[in-house]
Amino acid sequence: MAFDEQYYNIGYLDRLSYADTFVHRLDPRIKLITSLLFLFTVISFPKYEVAALFPFFLFPAILLTAGEIPLWFIVKKVAIVSPFAIFIGIFNPLLDTAPVAVLPALTVAAGWFSFASILLKFILTVSTALLLIATTSFPTVCHALRQLxxxxxxxxxxxxxxxxxxxxxxxxxxxxxxxxxxxxxxxxxxxxxxxxxxxxxxxxxxxxxxxxxxxxxxxxxxxxxxxxxxxxIATRDMIFAGSVVVCLFVFRFYPVSEILGRFFQELFL
Amino acid sequence: MSHHIVDFRNVFFRYPDSTEALRDVSFRITHGEAVGIIGGNGAGKSTLLLHLNGHLLPTSGIVTIGDLHLTGKTRQEIRKKVGIVFQNPDDQLFMPTVYDDVAFGPRNLGMEEEDVRQRVHDALNLVNSFALRDKPPHHLSCGQKSAVAIATVMAMEPDILAMDEPAANLDPKSRRLLINLLTTFSHSRIIASHDLDLILDVCSRCIVIREGTVAADGPAREILSDRKLLEENNLELPLSLQRY
Amino acid sequence: MHMADALLSPAVGATMWAGSLAALGYASKKLKETIDNKTIPLMGVMGAFIFAAQMINFTIPGTGSSGHLGGGMILAIMLGPYAAFLVLASVLTVQALFFADGGLLALGCNIWNLGIYPCFLAYPLIYKPIAGKGTSTRRLSIAAIVSALIALQLGAFSVVLETLLSGKSELPLDTFLLLMQPIHLAIGLVEGFVTAGIISYVQSARPEFLESNITSRPHAAGTPVKNILIVFAIITVITGGALSWFASTHPDGLEWSIEKITRKGELAQQTQGIAAALRKVQEKTAFLPDYNFPSTSPAAGKDGKPASWPQIEPGTSVAGIVGSAIVLGLIMLIGFGIKTFKKRQS
Known part of the structure; x- marks a missing residue:
């Protein structure tokens, strides 16, 4: 990436962080801790888990929309960010070739699952980190760190x-x-x-x-x-933290995608 | 209030690489005076300013600020009396937000947070920049930065205000606003600048420095209309006087 | 070569964070004792200098590809190990936030890989002995190149270890090493060359800066640094050991800690019931029941488990796919809802 482009990218992210929305007004410590909890929960999934990761997109989706951050900007940043994880992950389908039946007629290598899992975790972690700084001005993050x-x-x-x-x-x-x-x-x-x-x-x-x-x-x-x-810390901070923790707990221990899928199957198929 | 004086008596200063930057400089500035320091590049203006609050100590001679002689011991005390605004606002504004930057000085004076807030409020209002308080300095325009830089110093409530090229890099409108602002202050003001029109507008007195010595000292209008003196010092008539 | 969140397991991530935090605390404490006030702004702008320098690309000789500066060695040489470590950690933190380089959980790894090695290993044990009193430009340059090279090799090696221990990648150790070490040999050479270049430039243009910084540093001697390394190593081994023990006895670390928390107090019985019910639901509905696909690849087969492949009903995975699609659809709907709500408000 050219120097100018990188520079304007930080500058843009920095400007976004000074907006004034519900998400921006949340206590920085709460945002920092919930984000870390979120990241921790996401990476705690075993390496072949794919479906259970999808509900976690709720968190970045809420930060993004409630924080009025343009989607294209985050997508672009995630797409160009250091390709290290993908570079390492792409070896999985090549090396881990045990067949897994996905659909009655479709069998793929198990490595594709672990690769997809890495990819999803990558998107979730990177976008959340970016959204954290896009909705919290850096000096505020620092004050939070000092208070912590x-x-x-x-x-x-x-x-x-x-x-x-x-x-x-x-x-x-x-x-x-x-x-x-x-x-x-x-x-x-x-x-x-x-x-x-x-x-x-x-x-x-x-x-x-x-x-x-x-x-x-x-x-x-x-x-x-x-x-x-x-x-x-205000009441709204506690409510925010509480709901995040509950969601994380549910998404971690109940296979939400799975349950919904079964429900749908029973209804229509 | 005679204790707001600045007095240089036979001041010499030599840098460690043995460049003689000041040679036998003497002058006295009394309370409320606005004095312009002019001279070509390398004449010693900045060195002189750095003596005002003890960043540099004279090699020999005596600098007196108020009723204190400048020494290594008194310089912390003197820094409370003399506020210096440096040339580049990016060096002057080193904290991540305007508020924190203006509050830096008062907090260092050990003030209560309540009083700090009052000081910041007053100082920013003085330069009409209160609305900028939560912004980071890199979101400000040059004019806003220089206004805030002045506020950071004014928040210390100094008796004497010293400035190094206050209008460098400002667009004409911001420069005019700055000049208007400077004329409203009642502090003793010492302004080092190549912007002779600014000096003419703000200062009543002018000191010309050449090769570390005082080449001339007198009423600003008189000195700034002396074409020969100015040209000897790598300067020229202020634009506003060139027409006549 | 930044480590990434997606490749990390919680145990490895937490261990490296513990090590890096301990190092941060130690370096701050040490620095506070010895710091010259003048160094505080210098550290700040030096961080910005490294940050800006890393944004400039240059062509690596002979390869045509481009690289950028890491900066660990140059900071250690100019500021001393403690200040350099804090500066480097701050640069990595800002990068993790603004560029999402690596990630927040991997930040612990990155501070370790890119900070500890140059500041606390390469600088005192390699740079200092070779550079000596620091008067001959040639010796300074050789010292800079060798130490930068070794620091980067150690960093790359740690990335390999961290990735393998996390178990998310299938790459076998030898292939991975072959992939990483030679690349970082080239990067390290360039880093060393650039470091040496900057030092000799500063030496010719402002010799007094280098001198004052080298002589005014009371902690240049080797012994305290060795102590630090021992302390860090112990902290890391203990946390790492403890965490991996949890991980092995309680395959799911998070589940374990939650159980531990909820087991306390009178609600124990009840929560136990919930946990049990939860597990039942999970067993019944789980997509790919045991999660752990025993791998058939030779390298990952070390864990010795027989390759008994779980029989999956295709129906289950259909539910997974359909469900995932529904979840994504719902989330998009929620996002869209918030957006329209916001628009209507304003």
Whole structure:
């Protein structure tokens, strides 16, 4: 992916996270914990499970629609995200060839089930992680982390990083544009040029850190990054958390797809 | 209120690589004065500003802010009196949201969260930016950033406000808003800039720095209309004076 | 080479999170004791630097494919191991959130694979001894290349182990290793070359930066780092051991923990009943009853179970397929409902 595209992608996601909807207003800790619970439940399914995973799409579907996040954006992000899981998963159908009868007339390799399972888990986990950040602004996530007991030094590191990603990405983008403008195809993009760009960028970054340090000192910085925000959990947060937990429990231990399918079969077939 | 003075007495400063950046600089700025610091690139303007709140300490000579001599011990105290707005708002605004950034100073002063909120509220209102409080700085325009950068310093309620190129990168309208804002303040203001029209509009007095020394010090209108002096210092007449 | 959620089992994911969290806590504590205030903003922008650097592609010599910087070694060399580890962890966290690179559960693995090895192994045990006092550019470069290479090899090896232990992939160990290690040899070489390049550039342009950072670091000696590694290893082994014991005695970890929770108190009998009923329902309705398809492939056959293939009525799987379709349809309907409701409100 080109640099500009990646940059605008983060920027877009970041802007979405500052919207004001029911999902955005939920306590960040609740969102973080329910998302983690969700992810944990999804990956806890054994490797051949396929049908039981479908009900879990309810969670991202609700975040997506109630949070007013455009579907195409998430789909696109999921599609282009690192292909590692798929790359590893595709070996399953090739290696695990035990036949499984799916329909009266159709037999497939068991590996296809485990591959489909990986694929579904992949879509569920990636889209949920993206939706979490699309509906919770990053500083809020950080405050939640601090309140949940993450080391304060790490949290202020995250906050600093978030603040300067955009500044540095723009600076880098200008340098990369200058490189591409004069590199006519391949030549300028080799490692040697990259190293020199990195060197320059590195020193500029060090100098920027010094200027920021001056600005911090000018406002009384003596080593601690102060914070003031505290979130309190409202009733709607508890209701949200409660319903998520109940759904997760039901979806994990009752094969919802299966039951519905049988019901449908008995009615119509 | 004579204690809001800034006084430089025979100040010398040498960087570790032995560049002499300030050589025998002396001047005195009294309460409520608006002073422009001008001079070519590398004349020593920024070095001078960095002495105002003790980022740099003079190699020799005495800097007095209010009733305190600047030393390693007093600089924390002096930083409460002198607010510096640096040139690049992206360096000045280092917290993830506008609110947190403006609150950074007051929180460091150990204030209660209630008082911090009041300070942030007042400071942001002063620069007409209260509506921006929950935004992250990278969602702001340049003009908004520079306004918020001023608010971050004003929230400390300094007696003296120092600025380095406050209008760099601003579009003409934002620049005009900034100038209007600066003229409403009653603090002592020290503004280092190449934007001589801005200095002319805001400042009553002007100090010209050349090679680390004070080349001229006097009423702004007088100095800024002295074509010869300005051109000797790699400067030129402000646009608004060129017509005459 | 980011580990992905979809390939992880809960036990492996939780173990790696435990290890990485312990490391985070330790590094923060250590850093707090020794940090120079000036380092706080430096760490912040260095993270942004690495983040931006990773977004630039460059051509890997001789292959024509493109790679990008990992950044672990350069951070360790410039900031020291503790600060570098925190910075790297923060970069990976932001990537997991904004790019969904890896995922939130795999983040524990990724922090371990890409953070622990360069900061706490390669830096003190390989880079430092080779680089020595840090005056000769050649030695610095060799040290950077060798340590980056080894750190990446260890990271890749861990990805292989984590994937295999999770048991979601059918890839046999040797094939997987052959797939991963050589690729990361190439990536590691480039990483080392870039790291060395940046160091020598900084050395020529701002030698005082390198010097002050190397001399002002009190924790450059080898012993404390060895202690840390031992502590991390113990934590990881204990959590890993405990979790895999749960996993083996209670095939379904989640079920076990819920049973454990619900068994407490007076409701025990009742919940026991519910759990039992639940299991009955599950047995009756389960699509692919025992879940575990014993594999016939030679590599996965190590678990020694006979290849007794469960007899499935085709009818069951039809129910599964139909049911899945209905569920998806319902979810789409719900989503659509919320959307129209929102539109009407506004």
């Amino acid at each position: 007991g993450m080391p304060s030094l790490f949290v202020s590191q995250l906050l600093f990083l978030y603040r300067y990603i955009f500044v540095l990405a723009e600076e880098t983008m200008r340098i990369v544009r200058a490189r591409d403008m004069r590199s006519f195809g391949r030549k300028g993009t080799d490692v040697k040029v990259f190293v020199r760009i990195m060197g320059v960028l590195f020193l500029r970054t060090v100098e920027r850190a010094e200027r920021i340090y001056f600005a911090m000192l000018a406002r009384g910085f003596q080593g601690d990054m102060p914070t003031g925000k505290h979130y309190s």
